Amino acid sequence: MPKPIVALPADIREFEGTVWHATPNQYVKAALKVADVMTFIIPAFEEGNDTDAILDRVDGILVSGSATNVHPSLYGREATEADGPFDIARDSTSLPLIRRAIERGIPMLAICRGLQELNVALGGTLASEIHDQPGMWDHRKPNVPERDHMYAIRQPVFVREGTCIARHLGLSGEVQINSLHRQAIAETAPRLTVEATAEDGTIEAVSVIDAKGFAVGVQWHPEYWAETDAPSRALFKAFGDAVRDYAATRGAGTRPAKLAAAAG
Numbered sequence: 289m290p291k292p293i294v295a296l297p298a299d300i301r302e303f304e305g306t307v308w309h310a311t312p313n314q315y316v317k318a319a320l321k322v323a324d325v326m327t328f329i330i331p332a333f334e335e336g337n338d339t340d341a342i343l344d345r346v347d348g349i350l351v352s353g354s355a356t357n358v359h360p361s362l363y364g365r366e367a368t369e370a371d372g373p374f375d376i377a378r379d380s381t382s383l384p385l386i387r388r389a390i391e392r393g394i395p396m397l398a399i400c401r402g403l404q405e406l407n408v409a410l411g412g413t414l415a416s417e418i419h420d421q422p423g424m425w426d427h428r429k430p431n432v433p434e435r436d437h438m439y440a441i442r443q444p445v446f447v448r449e450g451t452c453i454a455r456h457l458g459l460s461g462e463v464q465i466n467s468l469h470r471q472a473i474a475e476t477a478p479r480l481t482v483e484a485t486a487e488d489g490t491i492e493a494v495s496v497i498d499a500k501g502f503a504v505g506v507q508w509h510p511e512y513w514a515e516t517d518a519p520s521r522a523l524f525k526a527f528g529d530a531v532r533d534y535a536a537t538r539g540a541g542t543r544p545a546k547l548a549a550a551a552g
């Protein structure tokens with residue numbers, strides 16, 4: 289069987305005097321080295337992407353983290369200074385991919401901003417600058433020069449027994465994670481179940497209720513240490529296995545009508 293492919297919605301970045309559709313190496317490296325799947329980076333456009341045409345051609349979606357935030361208008365709020373910076377093209381690409389992948393039973397792993405997009409895509413809301421609230425930890429990216437130190441594993445979260453994420457991580461109870469976020473889930477979308485939380489109550493992992501397949505989101509960054517940290521590795525291998533299972537099914541004559549017609 290050919291190596292399966294997952295779609296990853298790009299971020300919009302500006303440098304060297306132009307606009308780039310980009311993603312950090314850590315996501316595509318973990319996908320290839322640990323999940324053993326290839327990644328097609330999807331250019332981020334406010335309009336023009338054909339979501340089903342993308343999903344007809346891939347076996348999963350991987351929704352990455354980003355320093356930008358989901359635009360508050362997407363969860364019924366006015367935008368304030370604290371809610372930025374924004375990446376509306378990324379929002380416009382990710383949210384339809386997330387909704388449609390869930391409808392079609394296409395495996396999805398959502399990470400950090402990806403978990404927040406998953407929650408908003410399914411009708412939930414987000415809170416900004418959570419560290420300013422009484423009793424909350426500081427979950428923000430550590431202000432250090434070295435990227436390994438930014439993504440250092442440094443906080444415990446508690447994984448509920450018998451959950452999807454417990455199965456994929458290969459454990460329940462306390463697990464140590466890294467943390468690089470200013471926002472978090474405020475109102476959980478109706479179709480999501482909370483599967484892990486931090487001691488301060490921050491939602492750290494969710495899964496889609498009654499999902500047809502692998503459909504989880506984590507607020508931390510398993511991709512960064514996927515080759516060396518056991519729970520991170522287990523999660524990416526479980527994602528890769530789900531993607532291969534989907535690819536095998538898709539390859540077994542259940543290709544979407546559009547592709548079958550195009551193939552003649």
Ligand SMILES: N[C@@H](CCC(=O)NCCCC(=O)O)C(=O)O
Nearest residue numbers: 353354355356400401469470471
């Ligand atoms: N912007 C959101 C999501 C945070 C996230 O995805 N962080 C990973 C990238 C970190 C970085 O490079 O700054 C939030 O802050 O909650």
